[in-house]
Amino acid sequence: MKSKITAGLVASLLGAVLFTAPAHAQNQRIALLSGISGPIAAMAPAMLEAMQLAVRHVNEQGGIGNGGRLEFVIGDDACNPQNATDAATKAVNIDRVIGMVGPACSGAVIAAANSVTIxxxxxxITSSGTSPQITKLNDRDLVFRTVPSDDYQGRALARTLKERGMDKVAVAYVNNDYGKGLADAFKDEFESVGGTLAGFSGHEAGKASYRSDLAQLARGGADTLVVFDYGDGSGLTILRQALENNFFKNFVGADGMKSDAVIRELGADNLKTFFTSAPVGEASASLDAFNQAFAAAGHDPNAIFATTSYDAAFLMALAIEKAGGDRAKLSEALRSVSTEPGEPIMVGEWAKAKQLIAEGKDINYKGAAGDHAFDENGDVPGNYSFFKVSGTTYEAIAEMH
Amino acid sequence: MELIGLANYAIFLGILIGIYALLSLGLNIQWGFTGLFNAGIAGFFAIGAYTTAILTSPHLPGRVGGFEMPILVGWAGAMIVAGLIAWPIGKICLRFRSDYLAIATIGVAEIIRLAIRTEEWLTGGTRGITGIPRPFGDLPYVQSQLAYLVIVALAVLIVYLLVERQLHAPWGRMMRAIRDNEGAAAAMGKRIEARRLQAFIFGSTLMGLAGALFVHFNRSITPEAIDPMIATFLIWIMLILGGSGNNRGAILGAVVIWTIWSVSEILTDRLPTEMAIQAKYVRVFIIGLMLQLVLRFRPEGILPEERRTRTAPPG
Incomplete structure (x- = not known):
């Protein structure tokens, strides 16, 4: 029995070798990783579609290098470290990829980066790992992201509230890396600009009642409640119970709370003192181009992380082109194609970019999700606006800095 | 080029199989020898993982730990703490019969998981702990992986030999007697509760060691790693498929299941994109199907428990 299994194993490994016979020499292969199974399975298809759209744009407009094609292999990180390292190891060793777009969740990113890609x-380049821990990786300049760290939004929101005269607030956050990351950054910044936190507590998602949590927070005497949670989940329950019991007067949320469900369930009349922050793709020609192309391909352009996923894959392709397929020069090339100075390149403008690179000119990619001017940690600052409820939707009332 | 890549992947496969084999061996002591239905493997895995992370990682303000102790101290600590936490849990829960014990241990694992997510001063909360050293981690990629494989393989070998010896000693016979006929064992003067507690603690320390090995390999630990699907139920499938009550079966189960899980994807990735994505969902189904088939046609597993049936001497 055992020998049969061994034989089967050897056979399947040999099969893998035959199947991965070297592709055409000029082709370049990248890995696209997302949480296909697991907790974010609902988000993964749109992310992968956006990445593949970028690859299609590259191949339809001249491909990579001198007539080569950009190939890709898709991996499932299942949003956990075990599967992420497994998928990354296969991509790096079996498929010999030159670069990796993804994985999706922060824990998966950290593990795959630490034990495989670095x-x-x-x-x-990850398009959805938002944990501030990714900033701190000792990464030899090999880990980048096109999605801003939760740190930025939390800090920007803290400064905005202080500017608007909300000096004393209570904070309720959902206890996961999203809520916690935002809340910590907010707390840090809010206290350093002289604000007072009258309450600060985390809660588990999905409970029927948060009245005791709210009563505890209200005891601090603040009249503003900051909620870092999801507006179609426990954030809605918190908002409803806070309004019903009159615990607070003003309510502020981050992007997770900017949900239509909140307006639908509670009514705009009750939400006159409800504000949210949210990232905005700079209203750019690039974003329009992406929306159009993605919708034409039959997908929803507003899907979460679609724009960042497209940008991550497109930037990877630009970097490979710039570096001439040289793995060692890739991160340097990535910085070069994404920062000033250079001719602006919009979504889908592969042919133009390819031509400029061939002429030895600098280019600067302006993506669907923003300009992607990476800082020294490979992070991008986000663009955020401050929204209020207006009718059945949200209206931006100020930019946040 | 290709062969080096393949070898490198095989090394990685070996490391993860080794870690899962330790978990499976730990469960074998609890279920295979003693009949304790522990459905909280993820909890003890997590305790081991976080203990060594706290002991060996560099200091970070706002969190206890970061003692930068030697890695071996971390591993010993992981085993000791997993055992110490298993003690009160076993003391309370082991009074339950099998299915109730399963429910209780699921609850315990969930409590441990939530505590880890919440107690930020100790575990870094949802962000986890990073910057954990890996032995020989400064070597180039392939050499570093290879060195770690040797460490994991040594750990599995030592654990296997010790557990095997223990199983063939009178202790092992006593445990099986307790498992198969508690009343008879009690009548012969065996202290059932104390022995079951012993097995529970022993198995849990091995799970803690597996957690520790996992953490140093990834140089980080986040709560996502303690998902019950991949840290509890997958191990049950490994043990049942390999053959519970047989240590080699426990290891073989880890080899077979993790290889199917991982290697099958290499093959399905050659399919067109749409099908390749769908095939990734099918993997979960195949594992479940295999479990069904094994339970239906070979409930004792691939390598069944060795029963030395000696006929009574004449006279």
Whole structure:
């Protein structure tokens, strides 16, 4: 029995070798990783579609290098470290990818970067890992992201509230890396600009009642409640119970709370003192181009992380083109194609970019989700606006800095 | 080029299989020898993982720990703490019969998981702990992986030999007697509760060791790693498929299941994109199907428990 299994194993490994016979020499292969199974399975299809759209744009407009094609292999990180390292190891060793777009969740990013891509010297661009821990990775400049760290939004929101005269607030956050990340950054910044936190507590998602949590928070004497939660989940329950019991007067949320469900369930009349922050793709020609192309392909352009996923894959392709397919020069090339100075490149303008690179000119990619001017940690600052409820939707009332 | 890549992947496969084999061996002591239905493996895995993370990671303000102790201290600590936490849990829960014990241990694992997510001063909360050293981590990629494989393989070998010895010693016979006929064992003067507690603690320390090995491999630990699907139920499938009550079966189960899980994807990735994505969902189904088939046609597993049936001497 055992020998049969061994034989089967050897056979399947041999099969893998035959199947992965070297592709055409000029082709370049990248890995696209997302949480296909697991907790974010609902978000993964749109992310993968957006990444593949970028690859299609590249191949339809001249491909990579001198007539090569951009190939990709898709991996499932299942949003956990075990599967992420497994998928990344296969991509790096079996498929010999030059770069990796993804994985999706922060824990998956950290594990795959630490144990696979950084030691192997493979460039990684994640489009949805938002944990501030990713900033701190000792990454030899190999880990980048096109989605802003939760740190930025929390800090920008803290400064905005202080500017608007809300000096004393209570904070309720959902206890996961999203809520916690925002809340910590907010707390840090709010206290350093001289605000007072009258309450600060986390809660588990999905409970029927948060009245005791709210009563506890209200005891601090603040009249503003900041909620870092999801507006179609426990955030809605919190908002409803806070309004019903008159615990607070003003309510502020981050992007997770900017949900239509909140207006639908509670009514705009009750939400005159409800504000949210949310990232805005700079209203750019690039974003319009993406929306149009993605909708034409039959997908919803407003799907979460669609724009950042497209940008991550497109930037990876630009970097490969710029570096001439040289793995060692990839991260340097990525910085070069995404920062000033340079001719602006919009979504889908692969042919133009390719031509400029061939002429030895600098380019600067302006993506669907923003300009992607990476800082020294490979992070991007986000663009955020401050919204109020207006009728059945949200209206931006100020930019946040 | 390709062969090096393949070898490198095989090394990685070996490391994860080794870690899962330790979990499976730990469960074998609890279920295979003693009949304790522990459905909270993820909890003890997590305790081991976080203990060594706290002991060996560099200091970070706002969190206890970061003692930068030697890695071996971290591993010993992981085993000791997993055992110490298993003690009161076993003391309370082991009075339950099998299915109730399963429910209780699921609850315990969930409590541990929530505590880890919440107690930020200790575990870094939802962000986890990063910057954990890996032995020989400064070597180039392939050499570093290879060195870690040797460490994991040594750990599995030592654990296997010790557990095997224990199983063939009178202790092992006593445990099986307790499992198969508690009343008879009690009548012969065996202290059932104390022995079951012993097995529970012993198995849990091995799970803690597996957690520790996992953490140093990834140089980080986040709560996502303690998902019950991949840290509890997958191990049950490994043990049942391999053959519970047989240590080699426990290891073989880890080899077979993790290889199917991982290697099958290499093959399905050659399919057109749409099908390749769908195939990733099918993997979960295949594992479940295999479990069904094994339970239906070979409930004792691939390598069944060795029963030395000695006929009574004549006279």
């Amino acid at each position: 030691p192997a010297g493979v460039l990684m």
